Amino acid sequence: MDQIIVQILNGLDKGSAYALIALGLTIIFGTLGVVNFAHGALFMMGAFCAVITSKILSASHKIVDETRTDFLGNPLEVDTFYVQEWFGMAAGQTIMEWAVPIAILFAVPVMILVGFAMERGLIKHFYKRPHADQILVTFGLALVIGEIIKYTFGANPIQTPAPPAFTGSLDFGVFLGFEAQTIMYPYWRLVYFFFSAMIIAGVFAFLQFTTFGMVVRAGMADRETVGLLGIDIDKRFTFMFGLAAAVAGLAGVMYAPIVAPNYSMGLDFLVLSFVVVVVGGMGSLPGAVAAGFLLGILESFASMPVVIDVLPGINQIIIYLVAIVILLTRPRGLMGRKGVMEE
Amino acid sequence: MFGLTKKDSTLMLVVFGLVMLAPFLLNPFPEGSGMAQFNAGYPDLMQRFVIFGIFAVGFNLLFGLTGYLSFGHAAFLGIGSYAAIWSMKLVTLNVIPGILVAIVVAGAFALVVGFVSLRRSGIYFSILTLAFAQMMFAMAYSVLTPITGGETGLQIKNTDTPLFGGPVDGSIGRANLFGYEMGNSMELAVGNHLFTFNLGYYIAGFFLLLAFYLSIRIFRSPFGMMLRAVKSNQQRMNYTGLTPKRYTLSAFVISGMYAGLAGGLMVAMDTQVGPERMFWTASGEVVIMTILGGAGTLMGPVLGAGMIKYMENIISKINKDILHEWFAFLPDGLEDVIVSLVYPFIGKGWHLTMGILFMLVVIFLPGGLVEGGQRIAKLFRRNKTADTQDATSRTPAE
Numbered sequence: 054m055d056q057i058i059v060q061i062l063n064g065l066d067k068g069s070a071y072a073l074i075a076l077g078l079t080i081i082f083g084t085l086g087v088v089n090f091a092h093g094a095l096f097m098m099g100a101f102c103a104v105i106t107s108k109i110l111s112a113s114h115k116i117v118d119e120t121r122t123d124f125l126g127n128p129l130e131v132d133t134f135y136v137q138e139w140f141g142m143a144a145g146q147t148i149m150e151w152a153v154p155i156a157i158l159f160a161v162p163v164m165i166l167v168g169f170a171m172e173r174g175l176i177k178h179f180y181k182r183p184h185a186d187q188i189l190v191t192f193g194l195a196l197v198i199g200e201i202i203k204y205t206f207g208a209n210p211i212q213t214p215a216p217p218a219f220t221g222s223l224d225f226g227v228f229l230g231f232e233a234q235t236i237m238y239p240y241w242r243l244v245y246f247f248f249s250a251m252i253i254a255g256v257f258a259f260l261q262f263t264t265f266g267m268v269v270r271a272g273m274a275d276r277e278t279v280g281l282l283g284i285d286i287d288k289r290f291t292f293m294f295g296l297a298a299a300v301a302g303l304a305g306v307m308y309a310p311i312v313a314p315n316y317s318m319g320l321d322f323l324v325l326s327f328v329v330v331v332v333g334g335m336g337s338l339p340g341a342v343a344a345g346f347l348l349g350i351l352e353s354f355a356s357m358p359v360v361i362d363v364l365p366g367i368n369q370i371i372i373y374l375v376a377i378v379i380l381l382t383r384p385r386g387l388m389g390r391k392g393v394m395e396e
Numbered sequence: 397m398f399g400l401t402k403k404d405s406t407l408m409l410v411v412f413g414l415v416m417l418a419p420f421l422l423n424p425f426p427e428g429s430g431m432a433q434f435n436a437g438y439p440d441l442m443q444r445f446v447i448f449g450i451f452a453v454g455f456n457l458l459f460g461l462t463g464y465l466s467f468g469h470a471a472f473l474g475i476g477s478y479a480a481i482w483s484m485k486l487v488t489l490n491v492i493p494g495i496l497v498a499i500v501v502a503g504a505f506a507l508v509v510g511f512v513s514l515r516r517s518g519i520y521f522s523i524l525t526l527a528f529a530q531m532m533f534a535m536a537y538s539v540l541t542p543i544t545g546g547e548t549g550l551q552i553k554n555t556d557t558p559l560f561g562g563p564v565d566g567s568i569g570r571a572n573l574f575g576y577e578m579g580n581s582m583e584l585a586v587g588n589h590l591f592t593f594n595l596g597y598y599i600a601g602f603f604l605l606l607a608f609y610l611s612i613r614i615f616r617s618p619f620g621m622m623l624r625a626v627k628s629n630q631q632r633m634n635y636t637g638l639t640p641k642r643y644t645l646s647a648f649v650i651s652g653m654y655a656g657l658a659g660g661l662m663v664a665m666d667t668q669v670g671p672e673r674m675f676w677t678a679s680g681e682v683v684i685m686t687i688l689g690g691a692g693t694l695m696g697p698v699l700g701a702g703m704i705k706y707m708e709n710i711i712s713k714i715n716k717d718i719l720h721e722w723f724a725f726l727p728d729g730l731e732d733v734i735v736s737l738v739y740p741f742i743g744k745g746w747h748l749t750m751g752i753l754f755m756l757v758v759i760f761l762p763g764g765l766v767e768g769g770q771r772i773a774k775l776f777r778r779n780k781t782a783d784t785q786d787a788t789s790r791t792p793a794e
Contacts, residue, residue, distance in 0.1 A: 088519050178759070184518055185465045189687060190758045192680065196751035204740050204748065324526065324676060331523045366539030373527035373534075380516060380524055 055226060055235045060353045062225065066242040066311065068349020069249035070096075073304035074326035075333060075341035076253060077297035083273045083336045084290045087176050088184050090191035093323025094198040095298050098167065099305025100314035101202060102160035104211050107152035110136055151216045153310055160306045161299050168298025172291050195319060203316035210313035215241040245307050252303060253342055256296070260338075269293055273336075328376045334389025344387055348372050404612050407694060411608050415601040418442055419591045426588030433718070434710060439581060439594035441709050443665045445702045446600040447658050450607045452685045452697030454654020457611060458647050459683070460692035461623035464514070467522045467679050468529025471509075472652040474536065474674030476502040476659025478543070481550050481669050488560040489552075489569045491578065491599065495660035502656020503649050510648035514641055517630075529679055536671040549670030571664050573599060578665055596665045603661060604698075607654060612694060614650070623647050684754050690764025699765055704750065712746045 074096050081089045113132045121129040137145030148155070175194065179187045214220070219240040226236030260266035272279045272286040279286045305314075312318065325348075333344030354360065356368035367374075379386060400408060414421065423437030436442070455469050476498035483494040513524040536544040544550065554568045571578045578596035585591075614620045622643045625633050630640050663669060672678070681704065689700025719735045719742075726734060741749045761768050 175759075183463075185463065186758060186762065188465065188519065188522065189683070190755055192683075193751050193755035193758060197748060197755065200745065200748035200751055204745055320677070324530065327523055328527060331520060335519070366535055369534035369538055370531040373531045376527045377512070377524060377531075380520060381512065384516065384520075 055231050059236050061350055062238050064350030064353035065246045068346035069246050070304055070308055071326055071329045071349050072342045072345025073249050074301055075329040075345045077301040078330050079338050079341040080293055080297040084293045088187050090188050091194040092301055093319035094195040095301040096305040096322050097319030099160050099302030100309045103153050103156040103213050103306045103309035104314055106156035106159050107213050110149050110152050156306045160302045164299040164302030165295040168295035172294040199316050199319055210315040212313045213309040215310035241310050248307050328372055332376050332379050332386055334386030337388040340388030419593055423591055427590050439597050442597045443600050444705045446604045447661045448701035448705055449698040450604050451655055451658035451682055452701040453607050453611050454651040455682045456686050456697040458651040462644050462647050463627035465522050466525040468525035469655055469682055470678035471529035471532045471674050472502040472506055472655035473659040475505050476656030477663045477669040480660040480663040485556045488558050489572055491571050491573055491664035498660025499653045499656045503653040506649045506652020510645050514644050533674040551668040571667050600661050688757055690766030693766040696764045696766040707746045711742050714742045
């Protein structure tokens with residue numbers, strides 16, 4: 054029993070990442086009808102926003118400390134962080150340690166701008182082209198973004214630690230009446246899960262309860278009619294692209310402490326999140342979220358030693374296997390709508 | 397000639413000439429000169445040109461004609477490689493049976509994968525093929541280690557004892573064609589130039605010509621027309637009473653066999669396999685090659701493959717020092733600026749150039765480099781006709 058709970062918990066954080074990326078993908082697909090293979094790259098850019106923020110916050114310069122000397126008797130040069138100079142030692146230290154959460158503030162506007170630029174500059178010209186062309190051009194874009202990141206930040210993963218308040222693990226089993234130390238769950242993963250749940254809820258609430266969201270949903274259902282009613286639906290869809298980019302970016306920012314960002318993480322996540330979208334059903338937002346969590350949890354179950362003993366290697370292929378089975382038995386995915394991508 | 401129209405015969409002859417004379421054409425710069433690093437006429441790279449040319453030609457038969465975008469084609473290449481190396485380990489070191497086995501096994505896998513994947517079209521098809529390929533990669537990497545050698549892959553070892561004609565002295569067997577080893581080369585020195593004629597390359601080249609010929613025949617056949625019909629309007633095809641799936645499945649299997657042939661040849665040239673050959677980025681690479689050269693054209697995929705492999709092997713070797721050498725004639729400050737501007741795009745950054753090039757082609761030249769060439773050619777022709785028109789229109793006015 055405790056093993057099962059551990060696996061569910063382990064699946065949650067990966068599932069949250071899948072769900073967030075798949076959510077963004079589905080928003081873009083549902084509104085603009087574009088298959089965005091560069092979405093993994095947006096996720097990666099989010100993660101690198103965290104890297105950049107933590108680099109900026111820990112920018113330092115050397116000052117000469119007259120009171121201390123090094124072993125040769127010269128005045129000692131000390132690395133001083135700007136934030137510590139400005140906000141005092143303790144506060145500066147805290148700011149540096151909380152770089153990842155602070156990066157959210159930085160990432161949201163950046164990612165929205167990136168999303169706007171992408172939609173206006175590139176994707177706009179591909180609405181009328183076949184889906185294959187959309188896949189290809191965004192795939193090319195993903196390669197280019199990955200290479201730019203590689204050139205700027207190098208090929209090695211960059212560690213971005215979570216704030217010290219969230220290091221360590223929560224003894225989750227105690228709450229459920231298990232013995233201590235049986236179910237341990239890192240705090241940051243818990244934070245990640247709640248954070249994604251909040252974002253998912255926020256996106257759904259935005260679409261469901263605001264006028265803007267209502268218009269967007271109407272546009273998703275019948276773009277032409279909404280346009281005929283005198284609403285500039287294109288502008289709103291562009292905004293939705295920015296929102297989707299921001300969602301992917303936030304998923305990336307908060308994921309940085311879990312997996313150290315490197316230039317290939319975008320493509321790694323892209324493949325899986327596409328499988329997630331297809332399993333959930335193209336164009337269905339709840340489907341994307343449900344499939345994200347489902348596949349994340351399935352993946353962690355499949356990597357239990359008990360399962361691997363029976364079916365070796367299953368943890369590597371479970372997601373693809375599920376995708377194949379679902380696509381063949383339920384052609385529209387778990388919650389796909391009728392008439393989406395069925396030409 | 398061989399059932400080809402005059403135009404196609406010319407094309408075939410051009411390709412024949414290119415393949416045969418590649419050791420000359422790709423080695424235009426004398427040894428030891430500053431430009432010698434741009435020489436691509438060494439056997440290893442020429443073999444790669446040809447093998448990936450075959451791979452891309454096969455991919456083009458599927459994508460270029462039917463429009464089905466497979467994102468998992470490298471799996472068939474990998475399977476072909478594994479099949480070929482087992483044939484060499486167990487049966488004979490002769491490459492011909494190995495290549496045949498590779499084609500057959502890859503074709504069988506393509507039949508299964510295609511049968512399942514082709515039930516869906518569009519993005520679903522892409523995801524299904526991707527899923528199959530990733531599954532095969534993951535399994536080759538982990539569970540199937542006894543068959544595939546896992547992470548280290550398979551090599552021919554001195555403990556291998558093929559049924560026919562293995563080495564008797566305990567040395568490591570080499571791939572051969574009836575006793576002639578693949579690595580055999582003849583060198584020809586003309587002045588400062590050094591040309592290498594490699595047996596392996598010419599065997600691969602022979603298969604490329606065969607593959608290219610078949611591809612022309614398929615393009616021009618009624619079967620090829622059916623495949624194009626699948627691309628343009630499947631529904632109408634259905635109404636006409638035809639079954640698109642039969643045609644798409646045949647195309648899928650044929651293109652899987654091409655991939656198997658490429659995989660078999662890769663093993664014939666360099667007797668080792670690793671699972672990374674099947675990773676999805678490898679599938680992405682063949683997509684890029686085909687599109688870059690021109691999907692749906694005959695020459696495009698070969699050109700695209702050549703271009704990507706040239707960049708991968710030649711452009712990627714240019715480092716900062718070489719760049720500084722090139723721009724040494726500039727004033728110091730300017731030299732540094734230029735070098736730092738150019739450097740991200742070459743050397744290790746060649747992927748970036750490739751990505752940008754690929755995007756530009758997708759955006760502006762859906763027909764790839766071939767279309768680009770045609771447009772330029774048309775431009776010249778139009779200029780000529782425009783000139784004559786101008787001349788004729790001007791005469792009466794005078």
